[in-house]
Amino acid sequence: VIEIGTPERSVITTCAYCGVGCSFKAEMRGDEVVRMTPWKHGKANRGHSCVKGRFAYGYASHNDRILNPMIRDTIDQPWREVSWDEAIAFTATKLRGIQEQHGVRSIGGITSSRCTNEETYLVQKLIRAVFGNNNTDTCARVCHSPTGYGLGKAFGTSAGTQDFDSVEHTDVVIVIGANPTDGHPVFASRLKKRLRAGAKLIVIDPRRIDLVRSAHIEAAHHLPLRPGTNVAVLSSISHVIVTEGLYDEAFIRERCDWDEFADYAAFISDARHSPEATALLTGVPADAIREAARLFATGGNGAIYYGLGVTEHSQGSTTVMAIANLAMMTGNLGRPGVGVNPLRGQNNVQGACDMGSFPHELPGYRHVSDPAVRDVFDKLWGSKIDPEPGLRIPNMLDAAVDGTFKGLYVQGEDILQSDPDTKHVSAGLAAMDCVIVQDLFLNETANYAHVFLPGSTFLEKDGTFTNAERRINRVRKVMQPRNGYADWEITQLLANAMGAGWTYTHPSQVMDEIAATTPSFANVSYELLEERGSVQWPCNEAAPDGTPLMHIDGFARGRGRFIVTEYIATEEKTGPRFPLLLTTGRILSQYNVGAQTRRTENVVWHDQDVLEVHPQDAEVRGIKDGQWVRLASRTGETSLRATITDRVSPGVVYTTFHHPDTQANVITTDFSDWATNCPEYKVTAVQVAASNGP
Numbered sequence: 001v002i003e004i005g006t007p008e009r010s011v012i013t014t015c016a017y018c019g020v021g022c023s024f025k026a027e028m029r030g031d032e033v034v035r036m037t038p039w040k041h042g043k044a045n046r047g048h049s050c051v052k053g054r055f056a057y058g059y060a061s062h063n064d065r066i067l068n069p070m071i072r073d074t075i076d077q078p079w080r081e082v083s084w085d086e087a088i089a090f091t092a093t094k095l096r097g098i099q100e101q102h103g104v105r106s107i108g109g110i111t112s113s114r115c116t117n118e119e120t121y122l123v124q125k126l127i128r129a130v131f132g133n134n135n136t137d138t139c140a141r142v143c144h145s146p147t148g149y150g151l152g153k154a155f156g157t158s159a160g161t162q163d164f165d166s167v168e169h170t171d172v173v174i175v176i177g178a179n180p181t182d183g184h185p186v187f188a189s190r191l192k193k194r195l196r197a198g199a200k201l202i203v204i205d206p207r208r209i210d211l212v213r214s215a216h217i218e219a220a221h222h223l224p225l226r227p228g229t230n231v232a233v234l235s236s237i238s239h240v241i242v243t244e245g246l247y248d249e250a251f252i253r254e255r256c257d258w259d260e261f262a263d264y265a266a267f268i269s270d271a272r273h274s275p276e277a278t279a280l281l282t283g284v285p286a287d288a289i290r291e292a293a294r295l296f297a298t299g300g301n302g303a304i305y306y307g308l309g310v311t312e313h314s315q316g317s318t319t320v321m322a323i324a325n326l327a328m329m330t331g332n333l334g335r336p337g338v339g340v341n342p343l344r345g346q347n348n349v350q351g352a353c354d355m356g357s358f359p360h361e362l363p364g365y366r367h368v369s370d371p372a373v374r375d376v377f378d379k380l381w382g383s384k385i386d387p388e389p390g391l392r393i394p395n396m397l398d399a400a401v402d403g404t405f406k407g408l409y410v411q412g413e414d415i416l417q418s419d420p421d422t423k424h425v426s427a428g429l430a431a432m433d434c435v436i437v438q439d440l441f442l443n444e445t446a447n448y449a450h451v452f453l454p455g456s457t458f459l460e461k462d463g464t465f466t467n468a469e470r471r472i473n474r475v476r477k478v479m480q481p482r483n484g485y486a487d488w489e490i491t492q493l494l495a496n497a498m499g500a501g502w503t504y505t506h507p508s509q510v511m512d513e514i515a516a517t518t519p520s521f522a523n524v525s526y527e528l529l530e531e532r533g534s535v536q537w538p539c540n541e542a543a544p545d546g547t548p549l550m551h552i553d554g555f556a557r558g559r560g561r562f563i564v565t566e567y568i569a570t571e572e573k574t575g576p577r578f579p580l581l582l583t584t585g586r587i588l589s590q591y592n593v594g595a596q597t598r599r600t601e602n603v604v605w606h607d608q609d610v611l612e613v614h615p616q617d618a619e620v621r622g623i624k625d626g627q628w629v630r631l632a633s634r635t636g637e638t639s640l641r642a643t644i645t646d647r648v649s650p651g652v653v654y655t656t657f658h659h660p661d662t663q664a665n666v667i668t669t670d671f672s673d674w675a676t677n678c679p680e681y682k683v684t685a686v687q688v689a690a691s692n693g694p
C-alpha cells in the first residue's frame with residue numbers, strides 16, 4: 001500500500017516510457033508528484049494505463065540523480081562539480097578545439113527518443129547549424145531505423161499507417177516480433193478485447209508470448225519460427241496467397257503498379273518459398289504457414305503489428321518491406337481495421353525520427369543532399385548545411401577508433417549499455433577527446449565522459465512526444481527542473497556558447513519553427529494541441545485536423561511499391577561450440593535498460609533478468625530451474641539464473657535486458673541490418689552451461 005497525501009493540483013501530461021503515449025494526470029502536492037492517474041480523455045489510452053506508467057515519477061526525485069554539472073580532463077580523473085557556466089564554457093572550448101585540430105566533421109551528437117520533439121529538433125540543429133556537419137544519429141538506429149527505411153520505400157512515409165482505434169475494426173491480426181502485453185500493455189488490452197470479440201490471431205514469434213496463451217485457443221495460430229527467419233516465413237505466406245490466387249487484384253491494379261506486382265509474383269511463386277521448403281529453414285510446420293496465409297488473405301480486415309523482433313535483424317529492412325508486400329497484396333491498407341503498424345519501443349522514437357535525427361535526413365525525412373530542402377533551413381538558421389550525409393552511431397565509433405572522430409554529445413542515451421558489442425563501443429568512446437553525457441544518472445557511458453550535464457525528466461519540461469500512431473501529445477511541466485534547466489535549455493546554452501545566438505524562451509517557439517520548415521507538421525502549434533488534446537501528423541493545409549489513417553486514396557509516394565524480398569540467412573551461425581540461439585525481449589514492469597523503472601516502485605516486480613531455457617535443452621546440460629548458468633557467445637559471456645519453460649522452443653534461449661548486471665550486449669554480435677545498421681540483437685549463437693554463480 002502506498003500512502004499519498006491529498007493532491008492540491010493536477011497537470012495533464014504524457015507517459016515517458018513506451019510508444020503508446022498514454023495521457024496522465026500528474027497529481028501534485030507542492031512540488032511533489034503524489035500520484036499518476038490515467039487521463040480518461042487521452043486518445044491513445046482512453047483512461048487506461050499500465051504498471052510502468054502508474055509509477056513513472058519516482059525516479060525524478062531519486063537520490064541517484066545528478067543535479068550539478070561535472071567535468072574532468074581525462075576519464076581516469078575524479079569528477080569535479082562546477083557551475084553551469086563553467087561546464088558549458090569547458091564543453092564549447094573543447095569541441096571547438098577539436099574541430100580546429102581535426103576538422104569540422106570530427107565531432108557529432110546523438111539525440112534521444114526519450115526527449116521531446118523540440119529537444120530532438122534542437123540537438124540536430126546544433127549539429128547541423130553550429131557543429132557544421134550531419135553527424136547526428138539517434139537511438140532509433142538500434143531499434144526502428146529499418147521501419148523508416150522499409151515503409152519509406154514501400155509507401156513513401158516512414159510511419160505506421162493506422163491509429164490505435166483502428167484495431168476495433170480488425171478481423172485478423174498478425175503480431176510478428178512483438179510482445180504487446182509486456183512492451184505496449186495498454187494497446188495490448190485493446191487488442192485482447194478485439195480478440196475476445198472474435199478477431200483471429202496469428203503470432204509469428206520464436207516464443208509463445210502471452211497473447212497466444214490469452215487468445216481463444218481456436219483463434220490463435222502460433223508460428224514458432226527459428227530466430228532470424230522472419231523473411232522466409234513472410235515470403236512463404238505470400239507464396240501461398242499468390243499461388244492460390246488469394247491476392248486482391250482490384251486493390252493492386254488501382255493502388256500499386258501491376259507490372260511490378262507481376263514481377264514480384266513470379267519471384268514469390270518459386271518453389272523455394274513453398275511452405276514445405278520454408279518449414280525446413282524456419283522450423284514452422286508447412287500446414288501452419290498455409291493456414292495462416294489463407295486466414296490472413298480471406299478473413300476480412302487484416303492488420304499487421306510488429307516490433308523489434310522484426311527490425312533488429314540483419315534483414316530488418318527486408319522484413320519491413322515483406323510486411324508491406326503482404327499488406328498490399330491483400331488490399332489491407334487505407335481503411336479502418338487494416339494496415340501496417342510498427343509498435344515503437346520508446347515514448348518518442350517516432351518523433352526523434354520525424355525531427356531529422358538521422359545523418360542523411362533533415363526534419364520530415366528529406367535528404368540532406370537536396371539543395372531546395374537545405375535552403376529552407378539555411379535561410380531560417382543562417383547556416384550552410386553540409387550536403388554530405390554524416391556518420392551513423394557505429395560509424396562514429398569506428399571513426400573514433402581510427403582517430404578521425406574525437407567529440408560526441410550524447411543526450412539521454414546510454415550507448416555503452418544499449419548498443420551492441422560493448423567492447424567496440426567502449427573502445428570508440430575511450431578514443432575520443434571529449435564525450436559529453438547529458439542524462440539523469442551517471443550511466444555506463446558516463447564512465448568514458450569528460451563532461452556530465454545533468455538532464456531533466458519529462459515532469460520538468462514542456463514539449464511534445466509523438467507516439468506509435470503519429471499522435472503528437474503535449475508534455476507539460478509539472479515541477480521546476482531539479483537540475484536547473486530543461487534539456488532544451490541546456491542544448492541552447494551549448495549552442496550559444498559556440499556562437500549560435502539562439503533566443504528560444506519556450507518550446508512552443510521551437511514547435512513553430514518545426515511547423516514552418518516541415519510540411520507534415522505545418523498546422524501543428526501548441527494552440528492547436530490545447531484545443532484538440534492531440535493531433536496525428538500529417539497535420540497541414542491538406543489535413544488540418546491531422547490524419548488518423550494514412551494512404552486512404554493513394555500512397556504518399558503515389559503507387560505502392562512491391563519490392564523483391566529474398567531471404568538471406570544471417571551470418572550468425574550456430575555450431576558445435578555455440579549450438580543455441582539467444583533472442584531477447586522485455587517484461588511488463590520494466591522499461592528498456594531499467595535506468596528509470598529500477599528507480600521507481602516497479603523494482604519490486606523484477607529484481608533480475610533470467611534466461612528461459614527449454615526443458616530438453618536444460619536436461620541435456622543438467623540445468624535446474626533457478627540455477628545459475630553461464631551464457632557465452634563468440635563476443636563475450638555473462639551469468640544469469642535459468643528458468644526452465646516450454647515458452648521457448650528447443651534450441652532457443654531468451655532473456656530480458658533490464659538490469660545492467662545482465663550485460664546482454666556483451667553477448668550480442670556486431671552484425672546489423674544491411675540498409676540501416678540496426679544491430680542484430682535478436683539472433684546470437686550461444687552456449688549455456690550450469691554454473692555456481694555469477
Ligand code: SF4
Pocket residue numbers: 015016017018019020021022045049050051052053054184185186187
Ligand atoms: Fe502507457 Fe506505455 Fe506508459 Fe504503459 S508504459 S502507461 S502503455 S505509455
